[in-house]
Amino acid sequence: MEEQGAPHLVVLTGAGISAESGIRTFRASDGLWEEHSIEAVATPEGFARDPERVLRFYDERREQVRRAAPNAAHRALAELERAGIRVSIITQNIDDLHERAGSRDVLHLHGEILMARSSVDDALRYPLSSGGIRLGDVCDKGSQLRPDVVWFGESVPRYGDACDIVAEADMLLVVGTSLAVMPAALLLEQAPLEAQAVLVDPEANDLAPPGVGRMALSAGQGVPRLVKYWRATGRLELPNDLLSL
Structure with missing residues (x-):
């Protein structure tokens, strides 16, 4: 104690x-994270362009974390x-x-990859004890959930x-x-x-x-x-x- x-x-x-x-991390020298460009999967602009791709990417990272010790x-x-x-x-x-x-x-x-948060209210956060985030999963205010991760530019x-x-x-x-x-x-x-x-x-x-x-x-x-x-x-x-x- x-x-x-x-x-x-x-x-x-x-x-x-x-x-x-x-747990692999992105390599700053080439701007890649698990062979994905940082701009595509770790920026607000990337999420706006292709939210399904970003959600799938973080679901995969989340499972990697769960398997790690x-x-x-x-x-x-x-x-x-x-x-x-x-x-x-x-x-x-x-x-x-x-x-x-x-x-x-x-x-x-x-941020924390095992949490989801609202796209419109940072205070609305939700634990992900299992599974991940899907397109159509929404917060209490009806907005799409996103990973509780600080992206580049935020x-x-x-x-x-x-x-x-x-x-x-x-x-x-x-x-x-x-x-x-x-x-x-x-x-x-x-x-x-x-x-x-x-x-x-x-x-x-x-x-x-x-x-x-x-x-x-x-x-x-x-x-x-x-x-x-x-x-x-x-x-x-x-x-x-x-x-x-």
């Missing part, structure tokens, strides 16, 4: 942590929370792997909440993301000056901003090592030599 006044770890996660569970990184973060550390997760991912691993405080910046409604969480961090752990996507790229700037930060990513040596610790390892390798260290010491701090973990 989390103790009152427990140190606060804020974790920023991206595609790299989910990729280790077999949390990996060692997801599980380690949940274990740290159970050990009494306050852990807040801000994820760019639309899957539910953090929750299934046992994490309780998860903010999805870009605002990120929970960005302000994410900034507030980062502003209370004692330690920042960035996993599997370059934080190159706006506005998430600005989140690190919201952290207190005294808060340490570390990036776990195979490309960490090239991606980490100045002043951020680097662990050039996969999420499944690096996160459990950090969690083991923090549980052993009982303190949220970085060792002098990250490579010694």
Whole structure:
């Protein structure tokens, strides 16, 4: 159980942590996501042109998420929370792997694929415990349902909440993301000056901003090592030599 006044770890996660569970993401270099163009399946314009194609695409992604399982990184973060550390997760991912691993405080910046929402009222959201969304499925206001996913060109409604969480961090752990996507790229700037930060990513040596610790390892390798260290010491701090973990 989390103790009152427990140190606060804020974790920023991206595609790299989910990729280790077999969830593919689009490749920014060629603009494709599962061999579909981003413009066709991940923009409001694409949905307006061919809603049936977009709904079918997300139904397929949804089944991929349901088949996937949390990996060692997801599980380690949940274990740290159970050990009494306050852990807040801000994820760019639309899957539910953090929750299934046992994490309780998860903010999805870009929405949740296992939810549907109204096309006219963002507040009308509906869980998809099974199946998907079909053309003709409507919200309580009679409007077509769409995936509860923030598409390219849309605002990120929970960005302000994410900034507030980062502003209370004692330690920042960035996993599997370059934080190159706006506005998430600005989140690190919201952290207190005294808060340490570390990036776990195979490309960490090239991606980490100045002043951020680097662990050039996969999420499944690096996160459990950090969690083991923090549980052993009982303190949220970085060792002098990250490579010694």
